Amino acid sequence: MFRKIGGQLTSSFLLVILFSMGVLGFFILKSWENYAMKDLDHQLHLQAQTVASMWGRLEREEKDRARQERLTAEFVRRFSEHYGSRIQILDRSRNILLDTGSTEVVLWSLKEIDQALDGREASKVIDAPPSGSTQIYFLAYPIKVNTLYEGKTFRAIPGVVCIARSLTYIRTIKGELQRLMLMGILLSLIISGVLSLVLSHYLSSPIQVLSKAAEQIASGDLSMKVPVLARNEIGELASRFNYMASHLRSKNEELMEEKNKLSAIMTNMADGVLLLDEEGKVLIRNDAAMELLGLGQSGELERIPCLDAIVHEALKSSDEGRAELDGVPGGKVLNVAFTPLRTERGELVGIVLILHDITQCKRLDQMKTEFITNLSHELKTPLASIKGLAELLKDGAMHEAEGMRILDSIEREVERLTRLVKDLLDLSKIEVGLVKMEYVSFNPADLIEEVLIKLKGKLQSGRVAIARELSSSSLVYGDPDRIEQVLMNLLDNATRYAPDGSVITVGLYEKGDSMAVFVADQGPGLLEEDLPRVFDRFFRGAKPRTRDNTETGLGLSIARQIVENQGGRIWVENTSPGSRFTFTIPITERMAERTA
Numbered sequence: 001m002f003r004k005i006g007g008q009l010t011s012s013f014l015l016v017i018l019f020s021m022g023v024l025g026f027f028i029l030k031s032w033e034n035y036a037m038k039d040l041d042h043q044l045h046l047q048a049q050t051v052a053s054m055w056g057r058l059e060r061e062e063k064d065r066a067r068q069e070r071l072t073a074e075f076v077r078r079f080s081e082h083y084g085s086r087i088q089i090l091d092r093s094r095n096i097l098l099d100t101g102s103t104e105v106v107l108w109s110l111k112e113i114d115q116a117l118d119g120r121e122a123s124k125v126i127d128a129p130p131s132g133s134t135q136i137y138f139l140a141y142p143i144k145v146n147t148l149y150e151g152k153t154f155r156a157i158p159g160v161v162c163i164a165r166s167l168t169y170i171r172t173i174k175g176e177l178q179r180l181m182l183m184g185i186l187l188s189l190i191i192s193g194v195l196s197l198v199l200s201h202y203l204s205s206p207i208q209v210l211s212k213a214a215e216q217i218a219s220g221d222l223s224m225k226v227p228v229l230a231r232n233e234i235g236e237l238a239s240r241f242n243y244m245a246s247h248l249r250s251k252n253e254e255l256m257e258e259k260n261k262l263s264a265i266m267t268n269m270a271d272g273v274l275l276l277d278e279e280g281k282v283l284i285r286n287d288a289a290m291e292l293l294g295l296g297q298s299g300e301l302e303r304i305p306c307l308d309a310i311v312h313e314a315l316k317s318s319d320e321g322r323a324e325l326d327g328v329p330g331g332k333v334l335n336v337a338f339t340p341l342r343t344e345r346g347e348l349v350g351i352v353l354i355l356h357d358i359t360q361c362k363r364l365d366q367m368k369t370e371f372i373t374n375l376s377h378e379l380k381t382p383l384a385s386i387k388g389l390a391e392l393l394k395d396g397a398m399h400e401a402e403g404m405r406i407l408d409s410i411e412r413e414v415e416r417l418t419r420l421v422k423d424l425l426d427l428s429k430i431e432v433g434l435v436k437m438e439y440v441s442f443n444p445a446d447l448i449e450e451v452l453i454k455l456k457g458k459l460q461s462g463r464v465a466i467a468r469e470l471s472s473s474s475l476v477y478g479d480p481d482r483i484e485q486v487l488m489n490l491l492d493n494a495t496r497y498a499p500d501g502s503v504i505t506v507g508l509y510e511k512g513d514s515m516a517v518f519v520a521d522q523g524p525g526l527l528e529e530d531l532p533r534v535f536d537r538f539f540r541g542a543k544p545r546t547r548d549n550t551e552t553g554l555g556l557s558i559a560r561q562i563v564e565n566q567g568g569r570i571w572v573e574n575t576s577p578g579s580r581f582t583f584t585i586p587i588t589e590r591m592a593e594r595t596a
Contacts, residue, residue, distance in 0.1 A: 009200035010193065017192045018185070025181045029174060036170045040137055041123060044163045047083060048121075048141035051076055052161045055089060056145045073098055088162040089143075092117060097159060116140035116160040125167065135167045206234045210241055217245060272334075272355030274304075278348050280311045292355045294329030307336070307353070314338035314351045324358075332359045386413045437479040437565060441588040444508055444515055445470045447480055451487045452506070455495075464498045469507025476515045476585040478566045483517075483585065486562050486570075489555040490519040490581050497523035498578070514568060514584035522578040534572050535560040559583070 058072050080087045080100035089098040094113065112122035123139045141161045206226075213226050225245070226238045266273050272289025276282055281303060293304060310323045317340060325334040337354040390410070452466060487506075494504045502522035509516055526534065535556045563570045563583045570583035 009203060010196040013196035013200070014189060014193055018189060021185045021188060025178075025185065029177060029181070032177065033170070033174055036173070037137070040165060040167075040170070041139070043083065044085065044123075044137065044139045044165060045121075045141070047079065047085060047087070048139055048161045048163050051079070051087060051089070051163075052141055052143045055143050055159070055161065076100065084165060086164045088164075089159055090162060091159045092157070101164075112138065112140040113160055113162070116142045116162075117157060118142075119144070119155075119157055135171075136164045137167055138162065138164045203234075206238060210238065213241065213245070217248065223249070270357075272353075274307075274353040274355070275350060276311060276353065277350045278315070280308070280315065283350065289353075289355055292328070292332065292334055292357055294332070310336050310338065310353070311351065314340060314353070315348065325355075332357055333362045334358065383413075383417075386410055437482060439477060439479060439566075441475045441477055442480045443473065444476050444483070444517055444585065445473055447484060448487065448506055448508070448517070451484055451491065455488070455491055463500050464495060465503045467503050467505040469505060469509075471507065471509045472515065474510060474515060475588040477588045478568075478585045479562075482562045482566070486559045486583060487517070487519070489559045493555060493581070494519050494521040494523075497521055499523060502578075510587065511584060513587055515587055516582055516584050518580055518582040520575060520578060520580040525574045525577060525579045526572065528574070531572060531574070535570065 054072050054075065058068050076087055076089075076098060077100050079085075086101040087098070088096060088101065090113065091097055112124055115122040119142050121139065121141045123137065125135055126138050127135055139162070141163070142157045143159045143161055145156045145158055147156045209226055226241050228235045228238045228242075266284075266286040266288075269286060269288055272292045273284070273286045274282060274289050275284035293306065295304070306325065306328065310325065313323065314321065317338075320337070320339045323336045323338070325336050326332075328334055335356045335358045337356070339352045339354075340348055341350045341352060342348055448468070448470065491504070491506070498504055498521040504522075505518075505520040507518055507520075560570050563585075567586050568584040570581070572579055572581050574580075
């Protein structure tokens, strides 16, 4: 209860009331006690003055003194009984002349009696003998008598009037007052407690509403609106709370929009993004980063071991930087750009890593280097031959019988260079899209027959034989002229590598939504490690397949570009014996169904 503000308010009110009433009761009791003591002192003074006056007149009486003493004593006893006081009269020798109490000698304080004999009244609160459990208010009052001596008047003090009254009745009244005040305080506390509960509930209800609203806001519900029930500080607090909730809702919507934008950007980025803390632990990442690092969806990761060296360098660096990361699963090469994150005071709080896949760029650079090397080699060989043959002619071989043979060799080398340049131009045009494809429907079986007719002279030399496996008559969709160029390249390639007396098989068959066309020879085949690179520029396998050295090494590259540009693919596989080149062309009917 007391942990809540209502209980705290109630307890505070009760404590304040209890303290206030306690202090007030203490002062009331103290004031009444002081008043009662002053009133008692006043009464005792009046009584003492009366007795002293009567006893003083008795001192001046000379006639019938015994009778006067008896009458005075009787009056003093009745006076003592009426007021409940004990009166004792002492002479200057402290002999008791009259005592309305017991005959026991009262142990009055000699100090107060001495003061009274000197003419000064004295009072004191003393403990009553013999037990001392009761207190008595004691007053010593001097008896003053005017005497005439030698014509002069003197004030004589023949004795002292001692008056004592018990303080029991004052203590009794004080105790009763205390009991009544305690009962009043208890009753007041009960009434005040009820009123305090009502008041604290009234005061704490808006605060409890604010507390519940704060809990809802903390849980993410920013739609809470607190009612403004009063025009005081609590009402102003409620208004400010509603403004804060509205402002937070607006800011939260803005943050969510920015978060969604950032999430969409990071999700759709091809580059990987990693946010690490100052210890190198992963805080934020996107899917692209995990894919580039070959980790896939690896769940929660604290560290990425392959990045430790780069992260260590980035944490030591004060500027942006770049590094290359190789040895990534899949043979990838990544360019890693890192940027340290620092506070306004320059404290390092983390780093941002941007991962970019440069595997293709590296591969292209390598291919470019290999292309230039191969092209230089391909150009250098015929040029060197032409130069050597020209020098022979220059040295006089022109007029010899060998001159015509040298000229034929020069012509062959020139033709080789011409084919090389032509193939390079064709390949470049196809790659950059300068060669326009004319897409029509045609029968690939008829196209194969036309190609075989054009190569009839070369194929019917008797060195190799041609076999056909045309198992489909479906139409295909593509550029027949370019498909013819592919077939010519594959057949030319097969005749180069086929041994004498072997068979070259040309055929086609349906493969899903495409028509597969193949050319198979019975040559020496290819090494397994060379199969993925057969269609690269200027590639020649380590295993020699032909004795013909006039090939440019670009025919298969051109064939691949043509097939891929028409939506197909081309591949090679070893057979026993020889090798088999296959490419696909989309079937017209299936293409129509798919686009309908």
